[in-house]
Amino acid sequence: MRSVINYIKEILGGLRTLWAGMRITGKYFVRPGEIVTQKYPENRNELTMFDRFKGEVIMPHDENNQHRCTGCGICQMNCPNGSIEIITRKEMTPEGKEVRVIDKHVYHLGMCTFCGLCVKTCPSDALAFGQDFEKAVFDPSKLTKILNQPGSTIKKDVK
Amino acid sequence: MDNSTLRQRLEELTVNAVYPVNKQYTEIIIPAESYHEFCSLLKNSQDMLFDYLISLTAVDWKDHFMIVCHITSTIHRHTIIVKTQLSDYGDPVADTVSDIWRTAEFHEREVFDLFGIRFRHHPDMRRLFLEDDFGFPLRKDFTDESRMIVK
Amino acid sequence: MQEEIVKNVILGEEDDYVINMGPQHPSTHGVLRFEVSLQGETIKKVIPYCGYIHRGIEKMCERDTYPQIIHLTDRMDYLSAHINNEAVCLCVEKALEIEIPERVSYIRTILDELNRIASHQLWWCAMGMDMGALTTFFYGLRDREKILDIFEESFGSRLLHSFNTPGGLMHDVHPGFQKRIKEFISYFRRKLPEYDQLLTDNVIFKERSVGIGVLSREDAIQYGVTGPSGRASSFSCDVRKIEPYGVYDRVNFNEILRTEGDTMARYKVRISEMEESMKILEQLVDNIPAGDFTAKMKAVIRLPAGEFFQRVETARGELGVYIVSDGNKTPYRIKFRSPNFSNLFIISKLAIGFKIADLVAISGSLDLVIPDIDR
């Protein structure tokens, strides 16, 4: 007789635990308030990322198209996977002194692992992280960007 | 027991052993011939009982290889670094300790895979990650133009 | 049509019924291949093959300076990325004998515990899905989103956040850091009992995990199975207790040990470890000392010649970082003792005699992350 009682108790115990699980899923089924899906393409304009979000490396330019990059190449040395190339050129200053100026700050987004070493080690804080994350392109050559905009010059107060 | 008593105990055990300076753990370099016997002594002697091999790896010093084992005891909570030198750089062979600690079998297969050091009486001496014709990447003289960008 | 015979090196007997689980298989959590020889449904022998995602991280580290290694260790055990980075940073700081500010240790320990909870949550999702309960995957991910928001707000990236550098942190945490953590703790305290009702007490789950894949304490020590999998068979290997780093010595939490050593024990250890991590967070989140977020470091970090070893407790076990330095800015040789590497090979001993469905359950309970095995 003992085994029959255990048998029935076992069945009822099992059903109780199954019902406990079903109560949880049932609770979420009837509560649409908890739905977490983000309707991405529709909520594009009011979707704001966190301000420190590492979308891509950019070189901020102020209103009269000036940036702070001196072309020193420290970020190129510090980059672990060679995704930054600095191309500099000689330029004559009005006083006649020859000085090295940044020509093209090539940035391979395809190879960048967003480790943040370039932004951190730049002596003149020329680089920053942009918040734009829509980076999909059809042809990989578009992933190579020139960070300093054409016709931009260096800011005055930068060393 | 702490490093100093462990040091005397080790000196009683072996005669020709070198003790390099190490601030954290006791370090001992054992000649290759008595490496296997010393390890089984570490494992079985009652007052030391080194039963948990943390990691077994190798270092390529350009003219010789160094097998490095970090072993600790889960009972006495002391740790030791046992090293042994393989002077034959061309075809390095060492004794296996996989019969003492089972986990050594896979660490040794990884060392064979990346360094080319073969272990005698190893139950399953096969490469672990790479194909058979790949060469031994972690050796200092390993070059591979297609994959390695030398900065 | 010429039948080319695919030469398949089968190490078992000739007439075995051998199936390949992997490298593309829904329940191997990555590119890992099990060669399973079967007798009907019961398993006779399991041989794991790895190496499909071997990137040669140790070789790459030999040409990177110490701050540059951080972005590589992120990608080893990507679920406890922060703890991996902290291991390398602690090893470098120990080698240089520099004193890091109190604030850095506090923040690092808080982020370790957050990372551990996030990793255990994802383990719980994958374990439920492997057993067939597909809904648990979404509940776990929904709760994990809260932690990833904390990470994203402070570091800018959710999973692989190279936030640690030798000497301290990249930049200070976001002002809303503590508030979000408190919100998360109160939110997750309400959701954790649901995890138990959904899976732990479920009679089907109990049937499929109690007494499956029993790991004895001797085997755990012999095979070096650490972390929750080892502690489920009473092998006390919590590095936070043996060699405390960060502020673990000033925080009281207890190490979860169970004796049964089967799949259910490994499951329960991780669930109660989530509890412990939340207790640690509660003790730390209110008293983060002020101070700067990094020690004064030279531009180029050169370790003195010698060898340094640092053990750290990641979400899956004990990670050892062994750096051999010959004095210049890149390490001469670096070896990562990865927890998953030792946890993997025990499966060929655990799964003998059980069914295919149990092999999936056992490998789910061992919580393997494959890039950490191949490095």
Next chain:
Amino acid sequence: MAFNIYDFTEFTRSIDTGLKNSMSSGWAMFVEYAIIGVIFLLVYAVLGLFLVYAERRVCAFIQNRLGPNRVGPGGILQTVADLIKLLMKELIPIRNADKLLFNIAPFIVIIASFMAIAAIPFAKGLHAIDFNIGVFYVIAVSSLGVVGILLAGWSSNSKYSLIGSMRSGAQIISYELSVGLSLLTIVVFSGTMQLSGIIESQANGWWIFKGHIPAAVAFLVFLIASTAETNRGPFDLAEAESELTAGFHTEYSGIRFAFFFLAEYMNMFIVASIAATVFLGGWMPLHFGTGNAFNHVMDYIPPLVWFAGKTAFVVLIMMWFKWTFPRLRIDQLLTLEWKYLLPVNLVNIVIVAFLVLMGWHF
């Protein structure tokens, strides 16, 4: 042509007589078969697609997400888009698969579920066949599906499929037992095996209320066994994603995979409608006792709506099972049947037979 939503017998008889006097009786019979065949094909396709959509929505709401909401208003056309995609997909030829069996297998599974649909009484007088051994016919036909699954697993020459189909074979054969026995308890109650007869006997109250404890036990056992019968829910070992990638239909692609997929959902619909018919009174409105005011109010709702409501309720429970429980292992699955469901069923039948013998039932 009296079209009466409450009683279709006049409507079908008037079509029959109309056809008979317009052409010879042999041709009329043929045209009627053709009409019924086309109607069931339509019902099959539309219902199958709707059930797939319904399952994806229900599962989405359970998992705190939205489910398909892009194609068509509210995502209704999502499954139609899937079907078209599957139609355009290439039928990948498996190199040394057993061609004949490989191609036949999906059709056997579809035919089995078609034969079972024929016996279901959708409304009063609206059913294709009404055998006087209805329940027996339904149980016999529903066991044909397993032949298709075994053929599919064997002929696709892949180890995963073979394991999947062997599992499903063992599972369906053993769960036939408790499906049959749980239906038997209600047959003992109502005294007839004719499905419409069973519904008539529930005029003064559904069996699940009238039969109180034994009928409720039989209903629960039937639900569990029928979920296993259709390879769904905690018993989906045949196509266990996490173990055998896709079980017996791993090698199938394109429209053949769609056949298996649709057949599974139609089996779920059939099993749910049988549960509704036998336990919850098919299209019979909710009556308590006979001839009181409450019954008349209930009679205003047309029987088709009653039938659809009850079937939807049972389908929802089966979906609820699937998205809550982990999967059973093959040996636990069989122990559940042989050591738990079978004894419970047998004891239940003995009690019911004793009740009916002594006349204590309602």
